[in-house]
Amino acid sequence: MKNIAVIGYGVIGKRVADAINVQDDMNLVGVCDVISDWRIQTAIKKGYSVFAATGQAMGQMKMSEIPVAGSMQNLLGQVDLVVDCTPKNIAAKNVEVYKKQGIKFILQGGEKHETTGHSFSAENNYKSAVNLDATRVVSCNTTSILRTLTALKRADLLDYARGTLLRRATDPWESHLGGIMNTMVPEKEIPSHQGPDAQSVDPDLDVITSAVKVPQTLSHMHYWNVKLKKEASKEEVLNAFKTSTRIKLIHYDQGLVSNNTIKEMFMDMGRPWGDMYEVALWEDMLKVVGDELFYAYVVDNQAIVIPETIDAIRALTGIDSDGNKSIAKTNKSLGINQ
Structure with a gap:
């Protein structure tokens, strides 16, 4: 049993905290933030110990009658590992604190x-x-990107991949603060950052991405054109994707024709917040022409990294050295299945 802290109780942090809380081999010691509004009050209602990231935050929490368990330093003194889910660039500053105290840490993709x-x-x-x-x-x-291309690579089908990403404008809960309306904004650089980011995990991937920001907040959508190593059948490709337990094949002809209908399905399944931990890939849209593969899928930007984070905790702390066992355990605890 390893003791874990979550720093940053926002869109990702609250989901990571809940996911840790349902594991039987790790213990959520507490969550830490600077906020004192409804978000952190929800953590109190869930029974989580709340710690203040700064002295000023502690004062504000006490004024809001939030039972503060201590400072961030108090929390760090009780844990084996920190999952930092703070906004972009803040985590980089926290890293020096974690290193100084000799605490293992996990950062997010920002x-x-x-x-x-x-x-x-x-x-x-x-x-x-x-x-x-x-x-x-x-x-x-x-x-x-890594889930889908790794599945093709495992089957020795992948030569190279070219993808176009339709990116949500902002997180849903922040739609009132910004985002875009009645426009589409292409990212200036090609490749967009996701291709090189995937290569930071697997340098052998030949992948180029381009991205367009679109005026919606539910999810991202990807379109991919993949050059296969050989001519293949649709069945061979689908069998490759089925080797990933975190790719869910869906069907356009069953009414799943858009990101909102897919979101509704996961809400009906009883997932917290309607979260989709899997890549939702259209099976009946997928097409193979000789050695070329075309497919599309939807990504839940608020949920897909949650099971990955749980597995990363097990890896870093040495709870389980077998990735397949950790993935199966995480999948079971979060209700992920093929």
Whole structure:
């Protein structure tokens, strides 16, 4: 049983905390943040111990009558590993604190690969993360890229891949603060950052991505054109994708015609927040023409990295050195199945 802290109780942090809380081989000691509004009050209602990231935050929490368990330093003194889910660039500043105290840590995909020197995707490079001091769980889009391309690579089908990403404009809960309306914004650089990010996990991948920001907040959507190593049948490709327990094959002709209908299905399944931990890939849209493969899928930007983070905890702390066992355990605890 390893003691774990979550620093940053936002969109990802609250989901990571809940996921840790249902594991039987790790213990959530507490969550830490600077906020004192409804978000952290929800953590109290769930029975989580709340710690203040700064002295000022502690004062504000006490004024809001939040029972503060202590400071971030108090929390760090009780744990084996920290999952840092703070906003982009804040985690990089926290790293020096973790290193100074000799605490293992996991960062999220908003931080640079160089911050940890290792980037993580459970089905691709779990073994290389075992007993490391730090890793970075790659972003939602990069996670989906690695899951799908790694499945094709395992089947010795992958030559190279070219993908176009339709990116949600902002997180759903922040839609009132910004985002875009009545426009589409292409990323200037090709490749977009997701291709090189995937190569930080698997340098052998020949992958190029381009991205467009679109005016919706539910999810991302990907379109892929893959050059296969040989001519293959649709069945061969589908069998390759089925080797991943975190790719869910869906059907357009069953009414799953858009990201909102897919989200509704996962809500009906009883998932917390309607979270989709899997890549939802359209089976009946997938097409193979000779040695070319075309497919599309949807990515839940708020949920896909949660099981990856749980597996990263097991790898770094040495709870389990077998990636397949960890993935199966995480899948069972979160209700993930083929």
